[in-house]
Amino acid sequence: MNDAFRLTRVEKLIVQDKRLSFTLVSYVLVLVIYANLNVVQSPILGVAASSVFFLIDVVFLGYAFFEREEAFFRVMLGIIALVLVLGFFGWLAVIIYDLDIFRFTLVLFATATFSSFSSKMGRIRKWFQK
Amino acid sequence: MVSKVDGLRVLRFAEILCLALIALSFYLLYLSRSGEVHTVWEVLNPSFVPTLFITTFLLVALLLTSEKPAYKLLLIVAYSVLVHSFFSVVFPAGDASGQQIFLGRTRLVYDNAVVHGWFPWPEDTLQLRVFQSFRGENFQAGLSTVFARMFSVDVFWVHLFLVPVLWGVFTPVATYLVAFALARNDRVAALSALLFCAFPYSIYFGAISVPNSLGFIFFFYCLYFTLKDLDSKDSKNTFIMLAFSFFSFLSTYLTGIMSFSLVLFALAFKSYRSEKSSTFSSKISLVVSFVFVASILPLSVAYLRFLRPDTHAVFSLDKFRRLPSEEIVGLFLVGELINGFDLKTALLFVAGSTLAVFYMMYLLFNMKKKPNDTFRAQVFFLFGSFLLMLVDYRILKLFMVGVPFNEERLWVLRDFLAVPFASLVIFLVISRIATFLKARSASPVSLMDVRTLTKGSGIRAVGLFAAVNVLVALILSVWVISSVGVAYPHVASLQVTWYELEAAKFIDENSQERYVVIGDIWMTYAGEMIVGANNPGAYYFGEFNRTGYDLFVSMRENPSPELMLLAMNYTDTNVAYFVVTESRLGTEAFNGTVYRALQNGLNVFGPSGGFGDGKLYVFYYEK
Numbered sequence: 001m002n003d004a005f006r007l008t009r010v011e012k013l014i015v016q017d018k019r020l021s022f023t024l025v026s027y028v029l030v031l032v033i034y035a036n037l038n039v040v041q042s043p044i045l046g047v048a049a050s051s052v053f054f055l056i057d058v059v060f061l062g063y064a065f066f067e068r069e070e071a072f073f074r075v076m077l078g079i080i081a082l083v084l085v086l087g088f089f090g091w092l093a094v095i096i097y098d099l100d101i102f103r104f105t106l107v108l109f110a111t112a113t114f115s116s117f118s119s120k121m122g123r124i125r126k127w128f129q130k
Numbered sequence: 131m132v133s134k135v136d137g138l139r140v141l142r143f144a145e146i147l148c149l150a151l152i153a154l155s156f157y158l159l160y161l162s163r164s165g166e167v168h169t170v171w172e173v174l175n176p177s178f179v180p181t182l183f184i185t186t187f188l189l190v191a192l193l194l195t196s197e198k199p200a201y202k203l204l205l206i207v208a209y210s211v212l213v214h215s216f217f218s219v220v221f222p223a224g225d226a227s228g229q230q231i232f233l234g235r236t237r238l239v240y241d242n243a244v245v246h247g248w249f250p251w252p253e254d255t256l257q258l259r260v261f262q263s264f265r266g267e268n269f270q271a272g273l274s275t276v277f278a279r280m281f282s283v284d285v286f287w288v289h290l291f292l293v294p295v296l297w298g299v300f301t302p303v304a305t306y307l308v309a310f311a312l313a314r315n316d317r318v319a320a321l322s323a324l325l326f327c328a329f330p331y332s333i334y335f336g337a338i339s340v341p342n343s344l345g346f347i348f349f350f351y352c353l354y355f356t357l358k359d360l361d362s363k364d365s366k367n368t369f370i371m372l373a374f375s376f377f378s379f380l381s382t383y384l385t386g387i388m389s390f391s392l393v394l395f396a397l398a399f400k401s402y403r404s405e406k407s408s409t410f411s412s413k414i415s416l417v418v419s420f421v422f423v424a425s426i427l428p429l430s431v432a433y434l435r436f437l438r439p440d441t442h443a444v445f446s447l448d449k450f451r452r453l454p455s456e457e458i459v460g461l462f463l464v465g466e467l468i469n470g471f472d473l474k475t476a477l478l479f480v481a482g483s484t485l486a487v488f489y490m491m492y493l494l495f496n497m498k499k500k501p502n503d504t505f506r507a508q509v510f511f512l513f514g515s516f517l518l519m520l521v522d523y524r525i526l527k528l529f530m531v532g533v534p535f536n537e538e539r540l541w542v543l544r545d546f547l548a549v550p551f552a553s554l555v556i557f558l559v560i561s562r563i564a565t566f567l568k569a570r571s572a573s574p575v576s577l578m579d580v581r582t583l584t585k586g587s588g589i590r591a592v593g594l595f596a597a598v599n600v601l602v603a604l605i606l607s608v609w610v611i612s613s614v615g616v617a618y619p620h621v622a623s624l625q626v627t628w629y630e631l632e633a634a635k636f637i638d639e640n641s642q643e644r645y646v647v648i649g650d651i652w653m654t655y656a657g658e659m660i661v662g663a664n665n666p667g668a669y670y671f672g673e674f675n676r677t678g679y680d681l682f683v684s685m686r687e688n689p690s691p692e693l694m695l696l697a698m699n700y701t702d703t704n705v706a707y708f709v710v711t712e713s714r715l716g717t718e719a720f721n722g723t724v725y726r727a728l729q730n731g732l733n734v735f736g737p738s739g740g741f742g743d744g745k746l747y748v749f750y751y752e753k
Contacts, residue, residue: 036282046282053280065370072200076303080351083273083296084377090272091380095263099272100242104279 008071014059015119022056023116029053030108037101053108057082057115064118085111144192145201151185152208159212159219165628166713166742170216170618179611185209186610190603193320194560202320203306211298213327214336216618218290222628223659226652229338230626231673233289234658236271240278240285243665261437266341266382273344286659293343297336301326304350309550311357312508315557321606322553328610329482329545330475331538333617345385346542348378352389353515353546356396360403360507371396384535387430388522388543391423392515398423399511424518428525431533442532449528461527466538475616479541481609486548489555490516512547519544560602623652624713629742630656636736637707637748638668645669646701648681648694649709669701686710686719689727694751707735708749 014022032049036042062069062078069077089107093099099107158178167173189209193202217225224230237243262268274292278285302323309322326332335343352374359367375393379386398419405412434441450458460468467476490513497506519540526537634657637647646669647657654670661668671678677700685693685708694706708727712720724747732749734740740747 033280033282037279041282043282046280050280065366070200072203073303073307076300077351080300080347084348084373086276087269087273087377088380090276091269092272094239094268094272094275098242099239099275101279104276107276108280 010055011059011063011071011074014056015063015123017060017116017119020116022060023112026053026056026112026116027109029056030105030112033108034101034105037104053112054079054082057085057112060115060119061085064115064122067122082111082115085114089114141192141195141197144188145197145205148185148188148192148205149208151181151188152205152212155181155185155212156215156219159215162220163222164220165222166624167221168624169620169622170220171620173220182212182614183607183611186607187603189324190321190606190610191599193324194317194599194603196317199306199316199320202316203302203323206302206306206320206323207299209324210302210327210336211295213333213614214294214298215291217337218294218339221625222631223286223626223656224290225338226623226625226655227338228340229289229293230655230659231663232267232270232340233286234655234663235267236274236285236289237659238662238665239271240275241662241665243662243667257437258439264380264383266345266380269377269380270339270341270344274339289339291339293335293339294337296347297343300347301332301336301350304347304354305546305549307354308350308357308546309553311354312505312512312550313554313557314505318550318553318557321557322550324610325482325553325556325606326546326549328478328606328613329542329549330479330613330617331541332545333614335539335542337618342382342384342539345378345381346546348374348381349385349389349543350546352378353392356392357508357511359396360400360511383430384427384539385543387427388519388540391426391518394426395419395423395514395518396511399507399514403507420514420518424521424525427522428530431526431530434534441534443530443534444532445529446531447529448531458528462524465523465527465541474612478609478613478616482552483541483544483548485555486551487516489551489558493551512550516544516547519547556602556606563602626652626656626659627711627713627742627745629746630709630711631660633709633736633741633746633748634660636741640736641668641705643704643752644702645705645707646671646697646703647707647709648678648685648697649707650682650711650714652714653709653711654678666702669703686715686723688730689723689732689749690730691732691751694732695753698753704753706751708732708751710747710749712745 017023029049029052033046033053036045036049058075058078058081060078061081062074065081066074066077086107089110090099090104093103093107097103155178158175158181162170162173162175162178164173186209189205192205217229224233270292274285274289277292278288281288305326306319306323310316310319313319332346335346352371355367355371355374359371371393375386375389378389398416402412402416402419428445431441431443432445434443449461453461457468464476464480467479471479490509493509494513497509500506523537523540523544526533526540630653634647634653637645637657638661644667647653649657649670651673654673657668657670658673661670663670664672671681681693681697689708689710694708697706698704710720710723710727715723727747727749728734732751735748735750
């Protein structure tokens, strides 16, 4: 593999997503965020859970769409891609009906699924190209 | 001789110092936070500007070293967030402008005060519904609400910092990427990432949380992937370019249409380049494509009325008939800057883009001699795009009336296209100075190069260091700080105050029934930020509502239960509040209104001494 495409260890681990472990972690985090909103309402828990959710999905999206960029830019572009995806699903919810806590949770599930799926598609396409 | 390890230590020390200065600047900005303020300059801590200047100076010097681009960018990102956070940190609720109106819309979504969407089918027309759905406020409301729920914080804070943070983080990265695609030099690219802070319009739009600003950010990335697509056959690039264009459109149609125009122009340009020899007809078709893409924005503005009937933009020569010829010439040359801007401000607005346009022409002229230049396509495309902005701005400004937005917003796009060229020319000047001083030819502007200099060339090294790392950094710092100085207004009305926000919160927390509030525009802003715009359960007359304005004026003259009943009947509510503020009316008028309200039997709501040490009174009346 070319140096330019080399992933950092964390990136590699997440992108490999063995047995969909990171996708599942992402789903669990959505549930944690949902529970936090309904029960605890703690910004500390919210920020912590969201940060890990961000990390996983940024890596997924960064790998899926910006694989050829350098690591730093891959992460930055992954973040903006995640912002776009979150905004898109949020926008859809707003214009279709509403963005209450339940639909917000659906938005996060949709985002996590899209990110994981995009990453898998990237890997499959790469496998075919070999 | 300075060893490599020592050089690296100095570099790390400088970086840590720079970070510490940025942190200190944030702290000083926080100390300047005020609950009752007109402009940021009125209350800024006296140490803030000197600290910011030293930070900028150090940052520019660091950018000219051979440090890794990622480290440089991290420093620029932190600096950029700082420069764009003045309104959000200093004012109690950000700038009293569109961003507070949009927070009012977002609040409705966050509080689920009104169910949006397609079902039940709305009463207005289908095309208006489609138009409304694609308005940027929906996208921004969705994004802010999602973030607020994720972090479990109030949407007020997320909205306030959404654009300053996103702009601060992503704009330098986009600028870096575009400049790097053009110059393949990380110092030029890093300089470019910082220099975007020397364009006043970009600073202002990065400081207010409006959908337009989000649209600009996505436009910048669309431009980067468009540039990449010029030399690429990868369909993924095309997809990403189109995706950013779509999201730019979703944020605001101005940037969406412009990014779509650039995408079309890039496709035409690519097709032109793919032809083996450039014939006369292929050149003509490229020019025709340019004319077509230049007409997309004006035509879309003119035909917007099919989707939004209250838009009345038309092509017209009215301005040529109405305005004196010297004003027409002024508008053509420098646009809005002829209206009341002093020379220094006007210069700061145009300095970067003027520098860029001259350098673009120089490059284009030189390229005739070098037909195989690697970045020829990028330079041509960016010049074409820059020209597109100039042409579209002048069409909107001079040949159209009733344009539903401020045409000067195009300047942000123009400036973004200009900044890589401005950085290139500055870097060229730096290199020339270094060459002139006969220093080492390789990497002439690096601080790290000091380590390789021998004793004999010490004087020249000091000269080089002073000329390049000090003088250039000094000039650029002055430029950036001056631009920050003009980007944030020096004259403004009193911003929404802490006691107006407190009154709006108090009313909402202590009302059991549906209520209406009669107040001035600032109270409307404050109320909308707390309960949402046009919330049927907690109604504030919108900022453009004539009835609300008339009611307030009548109440100010004669505060009576009858008028409050009228407001309740008009809005189908059971309680009415009337808010009057001393700082808005003046002491005499305020005292008179309070006296008449008490005489007419209106009850004081909230603390008996009013809010804000008696500067604001709330009166109420129930059905």
